Amino acid sequence: MMQNSQVKNAIRGEIYWLTLILTIGLIVGFLLENISLVLVFALSFYIFFHLVQLAKVLKWIASGRMVQTPNTHGVWNEFVRQALKLERKNQKRKKRLRALLNRFNKVLAALPDAIVILDEYGGVEWFNESARHLLNMRHARDLGRHITHSLENRAFIKYYNQQDFDNSLNIHWPKKGDFYLNIRIARYGKKQYLLSARDITRMRQLEGVRNLFVANVSHELRTPLTVVAGYLELLSDTDNSQAGADIQALQPIFAQMNQQADRMTNLLDDLLMLSNLENKENHDSTLNETICIADMMRDIHRDAQMLKREDRYSVSCDIDKGLALIGNAKELHSAFNNLVTNALRYTPAGGEIKIIWMKKNNQACFSVQDNGIGIEAKHINRITERFYRVDKGRSRNTGGTGLGLAIVKHVLHKHNANLNVASEFGKGSCFTCVFPEHRIRYLFDNP
Ligand code: ADP
Numbered sequence: 001m002m003q004n005s006q007v008k009n010a011i012r013g014e015i016y017w018l019t020l021i022l023t024i025g026l027i028v029g030f031l032l033e034n035i036s037l038v039l040v041f042a043l044s045f046y047i048f049f050h051l052v053q054l055a056k057v058l059k060w061i062a063s064g065r066m067v068q069t070p071n072t073h074g075v076w077n078e079f080v081r082q083a084l085k086l087e088r089k090n091q092k093r094k095k096r097l098r099a100l101l102n103r104f105n106k107v108l109a110a111l112p113d114a115i116v117i118l119d120e121y122g123g124v125e126w127f128n129e130s131a132r133h134l135l136n137m138r139h140a141r142d143l144g145r146h147i148t149h150s151l152e153n154r155a156f157i158k159y160y161n162q163q164d165f166d167n168s169l170n171i172h173w174p175k176k177g178d179f180y181l182n183i184r185i186a187r188y189g190k191k192q193y194l195l196s197a198r199d200i201t202r203m204r205q206l207e208g209v210r211n212l213f214v215a216n217v218s219h220e221l222r223t224p225l226t227v228v229a230g231y232l233e234l235l236s237d238t239d240n241s242q243a244g245a246d247i248q249a250l251q252p253i254f255a256q257m258n259q260q261a262d263r264m265t266n267l268l269d270d271l272l273m274l275s276n277l278e279n280k281e282n283h284d285s286t287l288n289e290t291i292c293i294a295d296m297m298r299d300i301h302r303d304a305q306m307l308k309r310e311d312r313y314s315v316s317c318d319i320d321k322g323l324a325l326i327g328n329a330k331e332l333h334s335a336f337n338n339l340v341t342n343a344l345r346y347t348p349a350g351g352e353i354k355i356i357w358m359k360k361n362n363q364a365c366f367s368v369q370d371n372g373i374g375i376e377a378k379h380i381n382r383i384t385e386r387f388y389r390v391d392k393g394r395s396r397n398t399g400g401t402g403l404g405l406a407i408v409k410h411v412l413h414k415h416n417a418n419l420n421v422a423s424e425f426g427k428g429s430c431f432t433c434v435f436p437e438h439r440i441r442y443l444f445d446n447p
Contacts, residue, residue: 006081007078009078010077010078011075013074014074014075017074018046021042021043021045021046022043025038025042025043026039028042053073053076054076056070056072056076057070057072057083061083066084066087069084108128109129109130111128112130112199113134113196113197113198114131114133114135114137114196114197114198115127115128115130115131115194115195115196116128116131116135116137116147116196116197117193117195118147118192118194118195119192119193120190120193121146122146122147123144124137124142124143124144124145124146124147124150125143125144125192126143127142131197134199135150135151135173135175135181135197136175147195148160148161153171153172155169155171156169156171159183165184165185165186165187165193168182168183169182169183169184170183170200170204171183179201180203181197181198181199181200182197182200183195183197184196184197184198207278208279211275211278211279212275214271214274214275215271215272215276215279218268218271218272218275219272221268222265222268225261225264225265225268229258229261229265232254232257232258232261233258235247235250236255266399270401270404270407271403273334273403274386274403274406277331277407277411286328287328287414287415288326288327289326289328290324290326290441290443291324291327291329291332293325293332294320294321294323294357296332296333296336297317297319297336299333300333300336301315301355304340304341304344312349312350313347313349313351314352314353315353315354315355316352316353316354316355317355317356317357318354318355318356318357318358319357319358320357320359321443323357323359323364323440323443324440324441324443325364325415325439325441326439326441327415327439328411328414331414331415332415334407334411335407335412335433336366336433338407338408339366339433340353340368341404342404342405342431343368343372344370345398345399345400346370346394347370347373347428348372348373351370351428352370353368353369355367356369362437363434363435363436364435364439364440365434365435366433366435367430367431368430369428369429369430370428370429371427371428372428372429373425373426374423374424374426374427374428374429375390375421375425375429376390376425377423380421380423384405384406384408384409386403387402387403388402389402405419408431408433412433415439416435416436416438416439417433417434417435417436417439418433418434419433419434420432
């Protein structure tokens with residue numbers, strides 16, 4: 001209110017002066033008998049006065065030294081006062097922002113994770129203290145440099161060039177001892193990037209210990225289990241006529257023990273497969289075989305036919321014979337086999353199973369479609385977790401270990417592929433493995 005009245009007073013004062021000048025001009029003009037000339041003279045004087053004031057104000061603003069206010073009059077005085085007020089307000093805001101920025105910088109600097117800000121071309125704009133320790137970055141060398149030159153790591157360069165930052169990346173970082181880093185890049189603002197790197201060495205070590213433990217336990221259990229299973233088989237194979245009545249009476253028990261021993265063997269095999277997959281996760285060398293999927297499917301189809309109830313199913317295949325994959329044959333065989341046996345296990349007798357292998361939109365797709373029991377939507381996101389089963393009883397009765405889809409997920413991840421699951425409860429499911437273009441090969445001379 002106060003401010004408004006000051007502005008109003010200044011304008012009022014200005015109108016007062018203008019009226020006074022015009023009145024004096026009119027009176028003098030009347031006395032000199034030349035009103036228009038005197039009025040022009042009076043107005044010129046008025047304009048000249050304002051031009052002088054304007055020049056002073058412009059000089060003052062251009063000098064940037066706002067504290068040294070110019071010697072102005074009338075409405076210009078009020079103008080300078082308002083400009084000064086605005087400037088003080090700005091200064092206060094700047095101070096507040098600077099304090100906020102300092103606090104933010106201190107927080108970022110204190111973070112244990114390395115933080116690097118990148119411009120739209122990948123140049124390093126800023127990094128925190130942890131980036132110096134963790135990534136070995138130096139201001140003089142790395143500011144303005146492209147991030148792939150500062151973080152020279154094959155896996156990271158590939159990750160950065162793909163520009164797909166939905167997932168994070170784990171890399172081995174030997175520059176500062178035997179480090180493992182988890183790197184994540186997030187887009188923000190206008191084409192800017194924030195890279196964060198976390199030391200996951202300890203976590204990797206613990207994971208390694210866990211994997212080794214599971215692998216060793218599975219391995220150690222296998223030998224005694226093979227012996228027990230062998231004897232059980234011998235006992236259940238005993239010729240009825242020669243066996244004593246006691247042994248014959250125990251046959252149903254032996255059969256059950258045999259079945260459980262088989263389950264345990266399957267479980268150990270799957271556990272070993274999983275820990276092998278995890279241990280070999282970063283070795284590309286195991287992933288460069290050219291695999292003819294048509295041949296592999298022939299084996300899987302034959303195995304499926306050997307499953308006891310298979311004759312009551314219709315299994316059809318639609319295979320592109322020339323379409324091959326670059327990867328690990330043993331692992332892919334295990335993944336595809338798991339999907340096919342799942343389809344057989346979760347489809348009631350008389351059902352239809354369709355296996356499709358073909359190229360779609362530059363990607364290679366392996367699908368297993370069934371018209372079995374299907375999966376409720378709420379379970380779909382969790383079925384690839386270890387030991388997650390929708391119906392434990394059914395899974396066990398059909399020889400499931402609860403690890404099949406976890407193996408599939410791992411194998412696909414290693415092959416840069418994705419698993420898509422479409423299912424309708426009570427109607428059936430379709431599991432599709434989608435492989436990227438760089439894993440596809442064409443076997444033109446394939447029959
Ligand atoms: P399991 O050995 O129990 O089959 P998996 O990891 O292979 O373990 O599968 C996890 C769960 O996903 C299964 O227990 C089952 O409930 C569900 N599932 C997998 N495949 C199918 C399918 N084709 N149809 C219906 N449910 C399925």
